[in-house]
Amino acid sequence: MNVEDANRRFLMYGVLPLWFVPAVADWIMHRRTRIEHTSGTRESALHALMMTEAGVPVAMGLLARINPLVLSVLGGAAVAHGATALWDVSLATGERDVRPVEQHIHSFLEVLPLSALAFTSCLHWDQVRRVLHGGEEPQDWKLLPKENPLPARYLTGIGLAIGAFVALPYAEEMTRCLRASRARTAG
Numbered sequence: 037m038n039v040e041d042a043n044r045r046f047l048m049y050g051v052l053p054l055w056f057v058p059a060v061a062d063w064i065m066h067r068r069t070r071i072e073h074t075s076g077t078r079e080s081a082l083h084a085l086m087m088t089e090a091g092v093p094v095a096m097g098l099l100a101r102i103n104p105l106v107l108s109v110l111g112g113a114a115v116a117h118g119a120t121a122l123w124d125v126s127l128a129t130g131e132r133d134v135r136p137v138e139q140h141i142h143s144f145l146e147v148l149p150l151s152a153l154a155f156t157s158c159l160h161w162d163q164v165r166r167v168l169h170g171g172e173e174p175q176d177w178k179l180l181p182k183e184n185p186l187p188a189r190y191l192t193g194i195g196l197a198i199g200a201f202v203a204l205p206y207a208e209e210m211t212r213c214l215r216a217s218r219a220r221t222a223g
Contacts, residue, residue, distance in 0.1 A: 104171035
C-alpha cells in the first residue's frame, strides 16, 4: 500500500468514523445536563446547524470529484463550523453546566472538520494549487461526480452510521427541547 492509499483509507475508515464517538458522547452530556430545561431549542438548533456545516462537505467529499469548488466548500464549512462551535459554547456556558469533559469532547468535534480538510488536501494537492491560483478551468467550479465512485457498500454503511450516531441522537435532543418548550408555554 502506498502513502496515498494509506491516507485515503485513514480518512475513510479513521477520521470520518471518529466523528461518531464524540458526537454520541456530546449528546450524552446534553442529556445529563438536561439541555431541554436550560438552553433548550436555541442550543439544539445550533447543533443542527453544526451538523449541516459538517454534513454538507462530508457528502460532497464522498460523492463529488475533489476540485477547487469542493475544497473551498470544505474550507469555508470548517471555518463556519468553528465559529458556530464558539457561539454554541458561549450560549451553553451561560445557560447550563458545561463540564471539562464536555469541553474536551467539543475539542474533538471541532478538530475533525479541519483534519478531514487536511487529509483531503494532501490527497489532492494538485487541486489545492488550483484553488490558490483561482481555479481557471471551467470544471474547477462545477459539482461533478467522482471519476471513481466510492463503493456503494461503504457509502451505505457510512450513511447508516451518520444516521444512527449523529442525526438520530440530535433529532431526539431537538424533540425533547421542543416538547419541554411547549410544556413551559402551556404551563
